[in-house]
Amino acid sequence: MNLISLDIRMLRSLISVVETGSITETARRLGRTQPAITLQLQRLEELTGKQLFLHGGRRLTLTEDGTTVLTYAKSILRLHDELISQLASQEIEGQVVLGTPDLYAAFMLPSILSVFRKSFPRVQVELNCALSTPLVGLVKRGDVDIALVTRMNDFTGGQVVRREQLVWMTGEQSAAHQERPIPLALLPPGNIYRDYAIDTLERANLRWRVACVSESVGGLQAAAFAGMAVTVLGRSALVPAMREIGSSEGLPPLPKIELLLYKSSGATSKAATALHDYLAHYLRLDEELSGRGIPIELG
Template sequence: MEVVAMNLISLDVRMLRSLISVVETGSITETARRLGRTQPAISLQIQRLEDLTGRSLITFDNRRVVLSEDGALVLSYAKSIVRMHDELLSRLASPQIEGHVVLGTPDLYAANILPPILSVFCRAFPRIQVELRCVLSTPLVSQVKRGDVDIALVTRMNDFTGGRVVHREQLIWMVAAGSRAHQESPVPLALLPSGNIFREHAIAALDSVGRPWRIACVSESASGLLAAVYAGMAVTVLGRSALANGLRALDDDGFPPLPSVELLLYKSSGATSAAAGALHDYLQHYLSLGPMPRVGT
């Protein structure tokens, strides 16, 4: 029987980490700053990665990073490899860390973004107890600054200061599959309370195209908004991560485009424990890598 030998190559995790950061930031300069390397070193790592794979991965078009088809494939695997690499090191190095950490976030992120990250974290740090509190972004920022919450993941509002941008979430119009709410005039809307940036973007977008609207539901939780949407009562605006079975995005239905929003990670000045530091660093790292697979998939 003929045995076919494969010419295996080895990819350095540092190359993969550099690729992820360059795509995320759109900048070799910013990547060098984040990773503590020089710009020539980052460029060399990307070049070396292309040499090893034998593929062109990224190009720069007017300072914008453009991924090739092969680059997108390598990026998807790079994120998984880096996650597994860092999880392994965490589990080996810090199983003895223990403590109690209060994490605050809106229920939208608690349901759709955090579960896979917290699942990995709890396996890596089995002695850390995480208390999850679901609160809207504006009161959460006040709570973390008072020390009532150790760490908070929130949506950046116009008047927020501090925090670190760790993720961007694209806003979309969504409606229940089979619903005709989006065809009504005025458009019935299910929105968060006044002062929330999701609400502001939704109303501003409709006003910009002269499309009439009315408020059909106001809720402080995403689950309340989705209840109205599933009932066929309204259209809502949420992050794309909230798009689930039974919902559809109104991408081609005449609704104006919406911007993305930034997610900020805050840590209370009083949260000095090793447990709080471990959770903060984990969230910062994994959120910056982009969406993780859902638990159980």
């Protein structure tokens, strides 16, 4: 009898997709990309040798085998999380300052921090939201213990834990991308999101103007929601009432950016190490995606 081994992350993705009915929402909740979630579901079907979903239309529906796997997945995941919580050392305690831009605080970290709190109930995490460049300075001075930031061209050190695809976004009913010059909602000068947006339009000989500058993702989204501008964010930040604008609508493709995880040299506590390792684990690059074309649109 050949035994198979199922990754807990696959089971967690399966449960979330069924609960939300959406790969897009699951990716947002779990802090991963849509292709990564899709790959996990495909891999789960390969390992079990069963078709878990009926793939007609945009709505994912469980097969009979899928329902069976889901039932066991819930039990396995509950026991897994209970075990981790028990082992997660009630002994580890302390306060850790985590710095990150509000973009990642809002769209990548909530689910990870929620699981971390269950596993390490005596560790207090203080969240410091700021732009990437000042955060790197803060973590190097020891004012922030751990920082998750966007790699800028002059950054050194840090651990690459994820790549994020940049996309053009605007309001669901907005036609701002058809205006000339194109109105843009951008982060302040010195940010790579802004640099890539402008450079990409310049290379495509498309005229543009700045319609909104905001240090907060909320400001960029507000301008997009109102139909005032087009903005550039990571695909994981695509929320209801906003839509991605592709090359078919006249805007050139954008590159991927890298996310770096920094740990202060003075952050030597077990609490800081636990949080750093947790983030590195859940945000790390999924090398299986490299060079593979995976369908991502469902939900």
